[in-house]
Amino acid sequence: MRFSKLRLNGFKSFVDPTDLIIADGLTGVVGPNGCGKSNLLEALRWVMGENRPTAMRGGGMEDVIFAGTATRPARNFAEVSLQIDNSKRLAPASFNESDLLDVVRRITRDIGSAYKANSKDVRARDVQMLFADASTGAHSPALVRQGQISELINAKPKARRRILEEAAGISGLYARRHEAELK
Ligand code: ATP
Numbered sequence: 001m002r003f004s005k006l007r008l009n010g011f012k013s014f015v016d017p018t019d020l021i022i023a024d025g026l027t028g029v030v031g032p033n034g035c036g037k038s039n040l041l042e043a044l045r046w047v048m049g050e051n052r053p054t055a056m057r058g059g060g061m062e063d064v065i066f067a068g069t070a071t072r073p074a075r076n077f078a079e080v081s082l083q084i085d086n087s088k089r090l091a092p093a094s095f096n097e098s099d100l101l102d103v104v105r106r107i108t109r110d111i112g113s114a115y116k117a118n119s120k121d122v123r124a125r126d127v128q129m130l131f132a133d134a135s136t137g138a139h140s141p142a143l144v145r146q147g148q149i150s151e152l153i154n155a156k157p158k159a160r161r162r163i164l165e166e167a168a169g170i171s172g173l174y175a176r177r178h179e180a181e182l183k
């Protein structure tokens, strides 16, 4: 699966619809402090099912919604969509009906999050599993936050093992085992 486009609408500082085209090879994002570079990475993590407000540098999940400025009112929802080139059909069967896979997450104030895959309603868990199995998940070590290297060095062994499991692409397995143990 290859990410081809990230679209943000009302997400953090990206109040107007904004497309980030992810071309083949390396994509660099440069800009002054506070222009929204880290917000882009958080949008990617969020659309893949991240549910910890702390990972989004917020106190609550609704903090990802554009909060308004002196000149623009706050928004009522935030939406991020991720376009994936699935021409190699590497997604799980239920997501595999076309070359393009479009995953959308929207959060609305007082209502919460909803997900769609190719315009069909799906559960958060389906989206999390889709990316966990592709080892690109919301907690993927491929996404390195500012300050994360020092966190990794200071992590306890159990937390460090999780990171290795995600890197090995077996975290979907871990989530399923955890669920089975709860039943
Ligand atoms: P640096 O180079 O310092 O790491 P950066 O380019 O990574 O900066 P970000 O941290 O992505 O910048 O962006 C921070 C900006 O996003 C701040 O100006 C902050 O006010 C804005 N921001 C964060 N959450 C919201 C929100 N909910 N609504 C509006 N603006 C927001």
Ligand code: MG
Pocket: 037, 038, 039, 146
């Ligand atoms: Mg930053």
